Amino acid sequence: MGFAVDLLCFLVVPVLCWRLVRGAVPMAVLPILTGLAIAIAADRFGFDKAALGPSPLGEAVGWCGVLALAFSAGLETRTAADQLPPLGKQAVGSALGALALPFAIGFVVALSGLLDLVLLRPAGVSPLLSAGAIALCLAVSALPVLVGIVRELPMIDRPLGNLALRIAALDDAVLWSGLALLLFLHNGESRAMALDGRACLAALGLLASMPLLRGRIDRFLPDHLAATAAIGLFYLAAGAWATTVLGLHELLGAYFAGAMAPRRLAERLMPERLGKVALFGLSPLFFAHRGLSIDGAVVTPAALGISLLLLLFAGTAKLAAMHLVPPAGGMPPRERMRLGLLLQCKGLMEIVAATILVQAGLITPTVFAVLVTLALVSTTLTVPLLRLASRVAAIRQASAL
Numbered sequence: 001m002g003f004a005v006d007l008l009c010f011l012v013v014p015v016l017c018w019r020l021v022r023g024a025v026p027m028a029v030l031p032i033l034t035g036l037a038i039a040i041a042a043d044r045f046g047f048d049k050a051a052l053g054p055s056p057l058g059e060a061v062g063w064c065g066v067l068a069l070a071f072s073a074g075l076e077t078r079t080a081a082d083q084l085p086p087l088g089k090q091a092v093g094s095a096l097g098a099l100a101l102p103f104a105i106g107f108v109v110a111l112s113g114l115l116d117l118v119l120l121r122p123a124g125v126s127p128l129l130s131a132g133a134i135a136l137c138l139a140v141s142a143l144p145v146l147v148g149i150v151r152e153l154p155m156i157d158r159p160l161g162n163l164a165l166r167i168a169a170l171d172d173a174v175l176w177s178g179l180a181l182l183l184f185l186h187n188g189e190s191r192a193m194a195l196d197g198r199a200c201l202a203a204l205g206l207l208a209s210m211p212l213l214r215g216r217i218d219r220f221l222p223d224h225l226a227a228t229a230a231i232g233l234f235y236l237a238a239g240a241w242a243t244t245v246l247g248l249h250e251l252l253g254a255y256f257a258g259a260m261a262p263r264r265l266a267e268r269l270m271p272e273r274l275g276k277v278a279l280f281g282l283s284p285l286f287f288a289h290r291g292l293s294i295d296g297a298v299v300t301p302a303a304l305g306i307s308l309l310l311l312l313f314a315g316t317a318k319l320a321a322m323h324l325v326p327p328a329g330g331m332p333p334r335e336r337m338r339l340g341l342l343l344q345c346k347g348l349m350e351i352v353a354a355t356i357l358v359q360a361g362l363i364t365p366t367v368f369a370v371l372v373t374l375a376l377v378s379t380t381l382t383v384p385l386l387r388l389a390s391r392v393a394a395i396r397q398a399s400a401l
Helices: 002-020 030-045 056-083 089-112 127-139 143-151 155-190 197-220 225-245 250-259 263-268 271-293 301-324 333-343 347-360 365-400
Strands: none
Touching: 002 030, 002 056, 002 271, 030 271, 030 365, 056 155, 056 225, 056 250, 056 263, 056 271, 056 347, 089 127, 089 155, 089 301, 127 155, 127 301, 127 347, 127 365, 143 155, 143 333, 143 347, 143 365, 155 250, 155 333, 155 347, 197 225, 197 250, 197 263, 225 250, 225 263, 250 347, 271 347, 301 333, 301 365, 333 365, 347 365
């Protein structure tokens, strides 16, 4: 019975809402909004939110879904990299600037103590690590959500969208690598790791063998759906196991396993379809449960205000980076603006990152609520802001003729 209620509240309702609004609000946003709304209502009206979920089976299904989503995001970097034009030196510099500027601003703001009323760090955590965790979430651009947005762009805007995907792919890799580094430093600092030396060597060897052997696996990959699925499942399980053994997080391994998969295997696993199945059929339970886990009492006007302030900082920094270091010489200011608006999208990956960080104790539940709200607003505003900027640019261009 508990699983049926869980499915109804956190899978069926978000999907029906998405159909009702005809996709105007991203599906990525609706499950966690549902969970967050119930958490706030439970705090305001005094009922037990546990009566609605999460059920143990629902949590397991959602966890499998988010692992598949992270794996498909890694696979997208393999398939998209072959379909998109290569980044030149100037574009790489632009991508790094789009990461560095919002990261620096977020790091300084978090470390300064100006917003400690809400962004207070957990007890016993280094202020540098806590500030780095917040800054990393502010710097990211979400590849999986951007893939869906770019697919819906008019053909005339596809080159700009493809450039955004290229930059976001680099952002995604830096996000997961940065997460791995933060968790490693935090675990080492708190001496929480009790690692088996042989298991660590096996895990490192397994991760190192993935990129080294992918050429051979590509050549001998059997033309059979079951074999392809089995090899893909092995990559996912092996990556998740290896990062867990290393004291990091299963989701890091799932992403890196996808990113290191052989190209033909990545194509046959159809990451777009896998991502849709995970997004619509499995992971909504995970994201809704994360929203439900937030203490409704911490969602205060002050927390919402700081969330919007951080979004303003992060979005402005992305736009400034595109204007200061454009990815191509001679790119018009209006195109830099539209590219920056695409790159400010945080999507699901920031929510996943924030979930990992709060579970590791690097940020507080209040900061988690702030970052989730930021990601929701950022993702929801991406398409409307892009359409508005495109409309303004078209009007100005027409008036100049």
